[in-house]
Each structure stands twice: as C-alpha cells, then as structure tokens.
Amino acid sequence: MKSRQFFRFTPPGRTVVGPRALETLPELAAGLGISAPMVLTDQQVAASGTSSLVISFLSEAAPPAAVFDRIAPDPDFTAAEAAAELYRSSGCDSLVAVGGGSVIDTAKGVNLLVSQDRESLRPMQGAWNRTGVLRPLIALPTTAGSGSEATQTAVLKDPDTGRTCSFLSPALVPDLAVLDPRLTETLPTDMQAAGGLDALTHAVEAYISLGKNPLSDRLALRATELIVHHLPRILASPRNQHARLQLSVAAHLAGTAFSNSMVGLVHTLGHSAGAVCGIPHGVCMSILLPYGLEYSSHRCMPLLADLLLPVAGRGVYDSLAEETRGIHLISQIRDFIREVHRLTKGAHPLRFRDILSDGNIPVMRPEHIAVIARQAAGDPSLFYSPEEFSQKEAAEVLFAAYWGYPLDTDLVKKGHQK
Amino acid sequence: MAFPRSRRVRQFYLSMLFLITGRAVQAASGIDPDIRREVSRLPEDCTLKLTVWPKGPGFTLRKTEAGTLRLLPPQETSDADMHMEIQAPALGFTLFTFRESSAAAASKGRITASGELALACSLVRILNRTEIYLLPRRIALRAVKRYESPPKKHRRRLHVLFRTLIFKPPGGSP
Amino acid sequence: MSSVQQLSSFSFHAGSQMFIGAQALDHLPYVLHQRGISRPAVLHAPDREGTSLMKSVTDVLADCGMLFFPVVFRQDAVSLEEHTDAVIALGNVPARAAHQLAFQSGLPLAMVLTDLQNCTEAGNMHTGVFPDYLFLDPSAYPRAVPELTARTAVAALTMLTESLQQDRAHDISCCFSEAGIGQLQEAARQPLRSLQARHAAAEAALEAALVRSNTGAGTVSSVCQALSSSGFTFPSEASAVLLPLLLAQMDQHGGRFLFSVGGSREILRLLDEFVPSAGFPRRTDQILALARSTAELSHQHHGRDILRLFDTAGAEA
Numbered sequence: 001m002k003s004r005q006f007f008r009f010t011p012p013g014r015t016v017v018g019p020r021a022l023e024t025l026p027e028l029a030a031g032l033g034i035s036a037p038m039v040l041t042d043q044q045v046a047a048s049g050t051s052s053l054v055i056s057f058l059s060e061a062a063p064p065a066a067v068f069d070r071i072a073p074d075p076d077f078t079a080a081e082a083a084a085e086l087y088r089s090s091g092c093d094s095l096v097a098v099g100g101g102s103v104i105d106t107a108k109g110v111n112l113l114v115s116q117d118r119e120s121l122r123p124m125q126g127a128w129n130r131t132g133v134l135r136p137l138i139a140l141p142t143t144a145g146s147g148s149e150a151t152q153t154a155v156l157k158d159p160d161t162g163r164t165c166s167f168l169s170p171a172l173v174p175d176l177a178v179l180d181p182r183l184t185e186t187l188p189t190d191m192q193a194a195g196g197l198d199a200l201t202h203a204v205e206a207y208i209s210l211g212k213n214p215l216s217d218r219l220a221l222r223a224t225e226l227i228v229h230h231l232p233r234i235l236a237s238p239r240n241q242h243a244r245l246q247l248s249v250a251a252h253l254a255g256t257a258f259s260n261s262m263v264g265l266v267h268t269l270g271h272s273a274g275a276v277c278g279i280p281h282g283v284c285m286s287i288l289l290p291y292g293l294e295y296s297s298h299r300c301m302p303l304l305a306d307l308l309l310p311v312a313g314r315g316v317y318d319s320l321a322e323e324t325r326g327i328h329l330i331s332q333i334r335d336f337i338r339e340v341h342r343l344t345k346g347a348h349p350l351r352f353r354d355i356l357s358d359g360n361i362p363v364m365r366p367e368h369i370a371v372i373a374r375q376a377a378g379d380p381s382l383f384y385s386p387e388e389f390s391q392k393e394a395a396e397v398l399f400a401a402y403w404g405y406p407l408d409t410d411l412v413k414k415g416h417q418k
Numbered sequence: 419m420a421f422p423r424s425r426r427v428r429q430f431y432l433s434m435l436f437l438i439t440g441r442a443v444q445a446a447s448g449i450d451p452d453i454r455r456e457v458s459r460l461p462e463d464c465t466l467k468l469t470v471w472p473k474g475p476g477f478t479l480r481k482t483e484a485g486t487l488r489l490l491p492p493q494e495t496s497d498a499d500m501h502m503e504i505q506a507p508a509l510g511f512t513l514f515t516f517r518e519s520s521a522a523a524a525s526k527g528r529i530t531a532s533g534e535l536a537l538a539c540s541l542v543r544i545l546n547r548t549e550i551y552l553l554p555r556r557i558a559l560r561a562v563k564r565y566e567s568p569p570k571k572h573r574r575r576l577h578v579l580f581r582t583l584i585f586k587p588p589g590g591s592p
Numbered sequence: 593m594s595s596v597q598q599l600s601s602f603s604f605h606a607g608s609q610m611f612i613g614a615q616a617l618d619h620l621p622y623v624l625h626q627r628g629i630s631r632p633a634v635l636h637a638p639d640r641e642g643t644s645l646m647k648s649v650t651d652v653l654a655d656c657g658m659l660f661f662p663v664v665f666r667q668d669a670v671s672l673e674e675h676t677d678a679v680i681a682l683g684n685v686p687a688r689a690a691h692q693l694a695f696q697s698g699l700p701l702a703m704v705l706t707d708l709q710n711c712t713e714a715g716n717m718h719t720g721v722f723p724d725y726l727f728l729d730p731s732a733y734p735r736a737v738p739e740l741t742a743r744t745a746v747a748a749l750t751m752l753t754e755s756l757q758q759d760r761a762h763d764i765s766c767c768f769s770e771a772g773i774g775q776l777q778e779a780a781r782q783p784l785r786s787l788q789a790r791h792a793a794a795e796a797a798l799e800a801a802l803v804r805s806n807t808g809a810g811t812v813s814s815v816c817q818a819l820s821s822s823g824f825t826f827p828s829e830a831s832a833v834l835l836p837l838l839l840a841q842m843d844q845h846g847g848r849f850l851f852s853v854g855g856s857r858e859i860l861r862l863l864d865e866f867v868p869s870a871g872f873p874r875r876t877d878q879i880l881a882l883a884r885s886t887a888e889l890s891h892q893h894h895g896r897d898i899l900r901l902f903d904t905a906g907a908e909a
Contacts, residue, residue: 004730004791006613008527011606011802015764018601127524128505129532132628166535170609211525213612214774214795218767226763249763256764262525374459377543378536383524388564425655471622472656505622507655509615528619 007213009260012150013175017249019241021180022054025138026061028176032136034094036065038087040107041098043069045142048186051098054140058096066090074274074281075102076157077121077165080109087114094136097174098183100195101146101281104139108154108172111137122158127168127380139174142183144247145195145282147202147255149177157275164271166380173259179248181241189235190347192247193340194282196231197348199223199251201285204293204333205264206257207307208300209384219257225310226250228336235343264385266292269394269401272375277364279355287352290334291397294407299386301326308332351404369398428511433475435514436468438582439548440477440489445581446548447487449574453547456540458485465490466541467498470510471530479541487544500533502541516553516561520545551578602762606802607722608714612795616729617648620702621656623725624678627700632678633661635670635693637685645682648732649704665689678702681723683734684709691718700724705798706733707741707790710827711751715801722805728798730791738784742870743828745784745793746863749776750831751800753859754810756850757842765806766852772799773853773862780865811897812838818886825879829872833879835863837902 016024029037037058041051046069055064068083087095087110097107109121115134118124139149148154154167187195203223206216227250233243269292270284297304304326309317311332320328341348349355352364373394376382382389389397400407447453460466460481469476478498479487504510509528512518520542523529531538546562551574559565568574611619624632632653636646646662653660661673665686670693672679678700681690687703694701695718702725705713716722752772755765775796782789809817816830839856850856880902887898 004614004788006526006528006611006615008616008619009610009612011608011610012604014603014605016601016603017762021601123533125534126530126532127535127538128527128530132626163536209525210522211527214771215768215799218771218774219764222763222767253763253767378534378539380524380531380535380539382539383521383542472625506618506652508618508652512615530622 005213007211007215007260009213009215010152010170010173012177012252012256012259013173015150015177015179015252017179017245017252019181019245021178022057022140022182025054025057025178028178029058029096029138030061032094032138032175034062034136034138036090036092037062037094037096037138038066038068038083038090038092038110039064039096039098040071040083040103040110041067041069042071042073042100042103045069045099045103050142050183050186053182054096054098062094064096065092071099071103071106073102074157074278075106076159077109078159080106080113080121080156081119083107083110084113094138096138096140097149098140098142100141100143101148104141104146104148104174105154105156107137107139108148108167108174109156111135111172112167121156121165121167125165125167127166129169132171134171136176137174138176138178140178140180140183141248141251143187143191143195144184144244144251145198147199147251147253147258149174149179150252150255151259153259155271162275163375163378164275168380177252179245179252181245181248184244184248189238190344191280191282192234192238193231193344193348194280194286195251196227196234196247196282197286197289197337197340198282199247199254200227200231200333200336201266201270201289202254202258202263203227203250204289204307205266206254206261208293208296208303208386209258209261209264210386211384212261216257216261219253220261221306221310223250223254223257224307226253228311232339232343235340262384263381264292265295265382265387265389265397267381268376268379268385268389269372269398271379271381272372273352273364273398276368276372276375279352279363283349283355286337286340287349287401288397290330290337291401291407293330293333295389295393295397296385296387297326297330304329311336352398352402353404364402366399366402369395369402372398425507428507429475432470432507432510432514436470436475436477438552439514439545440479441582442552442578443477443479443544443548444487444489445578446551447544448581449577450547450551450568452568453544454485456544456547457481457487460537460540461499464537465498465500466537467501468504468541468545469501470504470507498533500531500535500537500541502538503530503532504528505530516549516557519561519563521563548578551575552582602760602764604762604764604806605716605722606768606806607716608724608726608802610726610728610798612726612728612798613791614730616727617652617704617732620649620680620704620725620727621653621658624658624702625656627678627724629678629700631659631661631673631675632680632702633663633672633676634680634682635663635665635686635690636682638664638666643734645704645706645732645734648729649680649682672697680704684713687713688718691721691723694723695719695721702727704729704732705794707744707794707797708734708737709744709747709794709797709801711744711747711797711800711804713801714798715805717801717805722802726798728791728794730787733787733790733794736785736790738869739871741779741784741790741793742866743826744797745776745779745866746828746832746870748772748793748796748800749859749862749866750816750828750835751804751810751813752776752796753835753850754813754838755800755803755807756853757838758807758810760807765803768799768803770853772796772803773859775799776862776866777858780862784866784869810838815883815887815898819879819882822882822886824882825875828870830879830883832863832867832870832872833876834883834898836860841900
C-alpha cells in the first residue's frame with residue numbers, strides 16, 4: 001500500500017473487557033448519562049438468563065424502562081420499528097443491546113428511528129449519509145462473532161423485498177461495548193463455531209479488501225491469530241473462560257477492522273444466501289470463505305501470503321516459498337474449518353447441501369442459486385471486493401460451495417490484470 | 419489539494435464531464451445489452467442522481483417505460499430514489515480525471531449514498547460500462563475495477579459517441 | 593506475532609474519526625456540514641498565517657462556500673466570535689488551547705496535524721476528551737524541516753515502544769502501537785525530507801497519542817516530560833538518550849509484545865535512523881545526570897523505575 005493513500009478510520013466506542021467487566025456497567029452507564037434505557041435482546045438470550053444478569057447490573061444505575069425481546073435471527077425492519085414504538089411510549093432515553101449481531105444491528109436501527117424521529121427505516125438506508133449524535137447505545141455481545149459492537153454498519157432485511165439493506169455511518173458505532181466471558185457462557189457449541197468463523201471471515205476479508213488501511217491491517221492480523229488459537233480450544237472445552245474472552249476480543253478486533261476496510265465477495269454472497277434461504281450468517285461465511293479467497297486470489301496473493309503467518313505460525317510460514325504461501329493459506333483455512341466441523345461433531349456444516357431443516361430437507365436447493373446470485377448483485381460489499389464478479393460468476397462460486405468441490409479457477413475472469 | 423488550482427477551470431471541467439457522462443449513459447442504455455439488462459432490474463420510474471457537493475454539477479437519470487435511462491433536465495431533478503453525492507469538488511475532480519476508480523472512491527468513503535444501496539450498485543455498474551465506451555482503454559483501465567471489452571465494441575462506441583454528441587434520446591418517454 | 597496475552601481486564605477508547613492521507617482535508621467541509629456546522633473558528637499560531645497549512649484549510653473551506661473565522665492563538669487568551677459552532681485547530685502549537693476551548697465551550701473539535709507533533713495533540717491528555725475529528729493531509733504540511741520530523745519520529749518511537757511494554761498494554765492498544773511502529777519503519781526507508789517519510793512519521797505520532805491515552809505514559813516518557821519542564825532539554829532529545837536503557841532492561845526481562853515488531857534490536861535500529869537527523873546537541877552525559885537527579889528527587893513511581901533502568905544499565909556495563 002502506498003503510504004500516502006487516503007483512508008478514514010472510525011474507532012470503536014469505549015471498550016471494556018474482562019472477567020468482571022459486567023460489574024463496571026452501572027458506573028459506565030451513569031457516565032453516559034442514561035437513566036431509562038431500553039434493553040433489546042432475543043428470546044434465546046432471555047431464556048438463558050444472560051439478559052437478566054445484565055439487567056440486574058444495569059438496574060443499579062439505570063433500571064430499564066422497557067425490554068424488547070422479539071428479535072429473530074436475520075431481523076427485518078419490522079422488529080426495529082416495533083421496538084422504536086415501545087421506546088417512545090415507554091419514555092426511554094438510551095438503548096442497551098444484549099445479544100448477537102441481529103440484536104445489536106436492530107438496536108442500531110431503533111437508534112436511527114428514535115434519534116432522528118422517523119417512522120420507517122426504508123428511506124434511511126445508505127452509506128455515510130447519516131450523522132449527528134444518536135442516543136447512547138451500549139452493546140453487550142453474547143456471541144463472539146459479528147463484532148457489531150464495534151462497527152459503523154447495520155444490516156437489516158426489508159420485509160417487502162426480502163433483500164438485506166445496509167446502513168453505514170460513524171454515528172452507528174455503539175458508545176460502549178462490554179466484553180465479559182459470562183455473556184457467552186450459555187452459547188451452544190455450533191453457534192460458537194459459526195460465530196468464530198464469522199469473525200475469521202471478517203478479519204480475512206478486511207485484510208484483502210479494497211478499503212484496507214494500516215490500522216485495519218494490524219487489527220485483522222491480530223484477530224486472525226487469536227481466532228485460530230482460541231476457537232478450537234473453546235470447542236474442545238466450552239467452559240474455558242480465558243479462551244472465550246479472547247475470542248470475544250478477537251471478534252471485536254475483527255469487527256473494528258472490517259468496519260473500517262469493509263468486506264468483500266464472501267459477505268456479498270453470504271448476505272444473500274442468508275436472506276434467501278434463512279441460513280445463519282456465520283455458517284454462510286464459513287462455507288463461502290475458502291471459495292471467496294480462491295476467486296479473488298489472483299488479485300491479492302501477497303496479502304493472502306501475509307495471512308499465513310497468523311494462521312499457520314512462523315515455522316510453516318518460513319518453510320514455504322513466498323509464491324506458494326497464498327495458496328497454502330487457502331488450504332490451511334479449509335483444514336481449519338474441517339477441524340471445527342470435527343470438533344462440533346459435524347454440527348457445523350462444510351457445504352450448503354448439508355444444511356437441513358427440521359424436517360431433514362435441504363434448506364438450500366440448486367434452484368435457489370440463481371436467485372441468490374441475482375440478489376447479491378445489489379449488495380454494497382461488492383464495491384470492496386478485490387475482484388469484480390458477474391451474476392454468472394457468483395453462481396459458479398455458489399454451485400461449488402453447494403456441492404463442496406474446489407472452485408474451477410479457469411472459469412474466473414481476470415479482467416485487465418490478465 | 420485540487421489540481422488544477424483554478425476552481426473555475428475545475429468546475430467547468432466537471433460540468434463538461436457530467437454533461438458528457440450523463441448523455442453517454444442515456445445513449446448507452448439504448449445500445450448496450452448489459453446496461454439494458456441492468457436497467458430492466460430497476461424499479462419502474464426509478465430515478466438515480468449523482469452530484470458533487472455542495473453546488474454541483476450533477477445529473478439525474480430516470481428509467482423510462484422503454485427500459486432505458488433518460489437524462490432529466492435540471493428543473494426536474496429534485497428528489498431521487500437513490501442519490502450519490504461526491505463529498506467535495508476536488509474529490510469529484512480526482513474521480514473524473516480517472517485517477518481513482520469509482521469502486522476505490524466508494525471504498526474510501528468519498529461518496530455518500532442515500533437510498534437503497536442496491537440501486538447505487540446498479541448505477542456504478544452502468545457508469546463503469548459507459549466509461550468503457552467513452553474512454554480509451556488505457557484510461558478506462560484506471561476507472562474500472564475490471565475491464566471487459568464488450569462485443570462489437572467499436573461499432574457500439576461510435577453509436578454511443580454519436581448519440582452523446584447529438585444528444586438523441588434513446589426512445590421512450592420518462 | 594506476539595504470544596497470546598493472559599486473561600486480563602482492560603478498557604480502550606480512541607474517540608476520534610480519523611482522515612489520513614492524500615486529499616484527507618477535502619473531506620473536512622462535508623464532515624462539518626453533516627454535523628450541522630456552518631461557522632467554524634480556525635485556530636492557528638501567529639506565524640502560520642499564509643503557510644501551506646493555513647492556506648490548505650481555508651482554501652478547502654472557501655471552495656465549498658463555508659464561512660469561517662480565523663482566530664490567532666496567543667498564550668494569554670483565545671476568544672471566539674459569537675455563533676461559532678466548531679473549532680478547527682491547525683498544527684501542534686494551539687493544540688492544548690484548542691482542546692481546552694472545545695472542552696469548555698462544548699464545541700466539536702477538528703484537529704489538522706502535520707509531521708511536527710509531540711504525540712499529545714491527538715490524544716485525550718489535555719482534557720480527558722478526544723478531538724472529534726483528526727486530519728493528516730500531506731499537502732497541508734509546511735516546508736520540510738527534517739530535524740523536526742526526526743524529533744517527532746523519536747518521540748513517537750519512544751511512546752509506541754513503551755506502550756507495547758506497559759502493564760496496561762492489551763490486544764487492542766498493541767494493534768495501534770504496531771501500526772505506528774510500522775509507519776516509522778516506512779519513514780526510515782525514505783529520506784526524511786520526502787513527503788512519504790514525513791507523513792509516515794506524522795501518522796505514527798498520531799497513533800502514539802491514541803495509544804498513550806489508553807496505556808498511560810511510560811517511565812521514559814514521564815521522565816523526559818519532567819526534564820523538559822525544567823527547560824534544559826525537550827522530550828525527544830531525552831528520549832533518544834533514555835530509550836536505549838529501557839530496551840536493555842526489556843531484553844533482560846523479555847518484551848511481551850515487542851517481539852511482534854522485531855524486538856528491541858529493531859527499535860534501536862529505528863532510533864539510529866532518526867537520531868542523527870534530529871540535530872540534538874551532544875550532551876548525553878548531562879541528560880543522564882539530570883535524569884538520575886530528577887529521578888532521585890521524584891517521589892513518583894517513574895522516578896524509581898528510571899533508577900532501576902540505570903541500575904540495569906550499570907550492571908550490564
């Protein structure tokens with residue numbers, strides 16, 4: 001990267017990390033001047049008792065004026081708009097999101113609605129178009145994956161079109177993020193795996209994205225190292241508090257990195273696959289990650305080579321010739337995902353075809369692929385992908401990921417770099 | 419800082435480039451099958467706007483019943499379904515002197531987009547395709563992420579340039 | 593890469609939106625406009641009138657039709673016009689005053705910095721609050737003075753090295769420290785007169801300020817600040833003398849994160865790159881003596897720490 005190339009960097013809000021970080025919540029909430037927060041969560045987190053734990057700490061300084069727990073995975077505008085209505089009718093003055101990316105992104109949507117006094121999120125979509133000071137937002141992530149507690153983005157689905165819609169603004173960065181291992185204690189192993197691989201995708205895509213910069217690079221490399229080191233330990237021993245906290249930190253670092261460099265092809269296709277078939281975001285990411293890297297590899301081979309160091313360690317890195325490191329990284333990532341599959345006893349799928357619904361029916365079918373590819377063409381993350389792709393090429397990547405065979409790289413056009 | 423130093427020269431250059439690009443997009447939308455396909459996926463009557471903050475220049479395009487894009491006259495350009503705004507004249511100059519691609523400008527947060535971002539993606543693809551017709555290959559290579567030579571490029575290029583110069587709308591009313 | 597840190601608690605905050613690199617300043621009017629700002633005060637040192645820094649900022653504001661009030665910074669007082677709705681501070685001279693002015697008035701603060709920094713301008717050391725916006729645009733840098741760039745680089749190198757070694761260092765702060773040291777490596781590859789090197793040093797200084805705001809000042813930085821207050825020297829000169837002592841101690845006790853940037857040998861190499869260009873007077877012995885006497889008189893922990901550094905160095909000798 002040329003040293004004088006322009007970049008903009010929005011750091012996360014205040015980040016408090018530790019095995020007793022929740023105990024600082026009353027003081028931090030008081031510091032933000034909040035007195036009547038609205039707590040947003042989902043039913044799984046509520047049932048696990050995690051949101052009650054947060055509320056008990058929060059109540060010492062600011063008892064919640066309302067609690068909204070009707071947030072589904074891959075949420076749409078409806079949840080945010082209903083929560084905004086409750087916020088107004090309950091006289092709330094701030095938001096506390098306890099949950100994964102879905103809950104935190106919904107809280108960001110609610111914050112836009114209540115701070116800018118709007119009824120609908122649809123006309124508020126866009127990039128860099130919303131500023132001003134929003135209501136205080138505290139994020140307590142219960143999945144170490146999305147990194148949404150550090151990002152200036154929110155992704156919500158439009159219920160009318162079924163498309164994922166993006167909101168990008170520095171104003172969306174939560175004011176405070178609290179990372180405490182107790183928040184991820186009740187997370188099932190398969191969700192832990194999907195979250196960790198989602199964070200890995202953020203870090204890897206942040207490092208090869210067109211919007212990369214020296215700060216996001218460092219954050220991405222360190223996040224990659226921490227994820228590769230700690231995720232298998234958590235899956236082997238879910239009560240390992242140290243590893244869970246480190247994975248939360250890694251997801252936070254990866255979130256900060258991609259919030260400032262943006263992501264690419266893997267997210268472009270993953271957002272649409274999630275929206276069309278209802279596949280969890282982290283699962284889409286982990287299935288598509290090796291394919292996305294293969295597709296873009298000719299554009300970013302030296303960057304892929306850099307990533308080999310945190311993924312495989314100094315020994316492997318030094319033992320390989322420079323020109324083979326990038327390709328080796330892709331196979332290392334495939335091996336890592338297989339290892340996660342093994343550690344979750346097969347609960348974490350390796351290809352789209354293996355994801356089954358409750359009735360043992362595949363949730364994605366080959367006929368979905370064209371729809372996903374078409375929808376992906378409208379995802380703004382394609383701006384940041386190092387390689388351009390057409391719908392036909394997107395479909396080829398998706399087919400390969402569906403059946404689990406390696407991508408035929410001869411089919412990838414190399415544009416004017418050829 | 420901006421080059422050239424004279425703001426008036428820069429503003430004139432930008433005005434000319436926006437005028438030519440707007441007309442060329444209108445022309446190409448009736449000629450290039452890829453652009454037609456892209457336009458066919460836009461909602462009916464959809465308007466797309468690209469301007470330079472704070473005082474222009476800019477252009478607004480509306481999808482016609484015939485499935486092409488029509489350049490709207492300045493008095494009809496109030497609201498748009500999707501508005502992309504280049505954040506300063508100097509940044510617009512960098513973009514329209516093709517020292518930076520639209521993808522790079524977007525990735526660096528130099529362009530604000532208000533409205534559905536899927537429409538912004540469509541506009542960027544349409545602009546990229548039009549630039550391939552308008553610009554010599556060496557310059558277009560800097561302006562687009564991937565240069566794909568369209569079939570019958572030279573014949574279509576002449577056609578696009580001719581329609582751009584005589585400003586012949588590609589049929590259909592807004 | 594570094595070894596993985598043990599379970600610990602930490603807090604991190606960096607506050608400012610940063611715009612760094614070519615054409616960064618072109619974003620200034622739009623950013624202010626989005627925040628609803630229309631009449632900013634441009635706070636500058638008296639000798640900055642007509643300089644490229646002043647001209648760059650005022651040109652870019654005028655270009656977008658934004659009204660602004662130039663305000664000359666003087667030591668005694670700074671007063672703002674009525675209806676001023678933001679403060680834009682140019683360079684390092686009015687930085688402290690700008691921080692305080694923005695803090696007291698509650699106005700948003702944008703800082704336009706150059707390659708001349710003492711690594712506090714971008715941080716929260718003056719008021720506990722970070723600037724809202726930071727701009728580093730090479731086109732706004734004044735005439736090249738390699739001595740000053742080298743001093744900025746030495747100050748940044750000291751803070752970044754110490755921040756990697758602090759007890760309060762953690763995974764987030766270390767990313768910023770490593771990025772800063774990476775910039776100094778970049779600066780060392782170019783002639784210090786070049787814009788690349790100057791910009792890289794400026795970026796490192798900015799990152800040093802952000803990290804120091806989170807990890808606190810280290811032993812060497814604290815003592816250098818104390819020596820600087822005495823008027824005998826300035827912080828970067830004292831750093832150039834005292835940092836090698838710290839590195840010797842770090843080598844003995846094992847740097848936790850320092851490994852990720854190439855170890856103490858790499859830091860010494862960078863110091864050797866910058867110090868000869870910094871134009872420091874040759875008075876190492878005086879600085880060492882003064883540092884020792886200052887440390888002996890100090891009741892603060894950094895006084896004891898610096899004495900330990902001397903002991904380590906003495907034992908080695």
